Amino acid sequence: MLPFLFLATPLLRYTFGLILYTPERTMIQRLLTTFGGLLASLCLSLTAQAQSGSESFGDYQVYYSVFNSTFVRADIASTYQLNRARDRALVNVSVARTGGEASNLGLPAEVSGTASNLLQQTQNLEFREIDEGDATYYIATVRHTDEEMYNFRLQIQPEGAERPFELSFSQKLYLEK
Structure with a gap:
């Protein structure tokens, strides 16, 4: 990029x-x-200012994105009790099962992880489940400064999976101006 x-x-x-x-x-x-x-x-x-991606783990596909919390409209943030601030980013994770004829979106899972900056200051990510009926996803908040690089390490265990998946990625975060 x-x-x-x-x-x-x-x-x-x-x-x-x-x-x-x-x-x-x-x-x-x-x-x-x-x-x-x-x-x-x-x-x-x-x-x-926003990164998204996906990674395959056998029959499962994990989708993730990190974006500034001010990208979320105020009414939606209020509904889901999300803190909107220029120094907060949201980590969004969703799991789909791709095996078989149809793919299932937004499967229930246990999601946890950390976000560390280059000084090795680590924040534990507290993911909250957002269930919208046929889709389930998980959101956590990260506090950051301007142009700060973060390394994300996530553990995702979908319901029914034998073991958790390890997902790592990095992203530079910016203050919303």
Whole structure:
């Protein structure tokens, strides 16, 4: 992701620096270019602040994402008693079973884990189950500072699985501006 941001920086400089002030451009072309540049920078900032992925463990697929808590609408955060703050990120985990003809989404599981920064300061993640009928997922909160790298280590044991799955990933977290 970082090489993409590095490559995009000259593009944004070009978009805002050269194209906008070229006398041959019409006003509409300048506005379209500005809009395109703003849209690209918005997409880049969202990409840099949220990560998602999945990993297979036999017949199970574990989906995870980490994003700033302010991305959640206030009414939804209130319903699920989630703390929205610029220095809080949410870790979201869901488990699906892929074996057989149909896949089951959001299976019940025991989820636990830790989040450690580069100074080895560790936070225990306290996952809460969110059950929406046919989908179950788990959410935990992480407190962080700006541009802080975290290493996540999760243990997931779906109901009926013989042993827990170990999932590790890293992500840089940003304060919401």
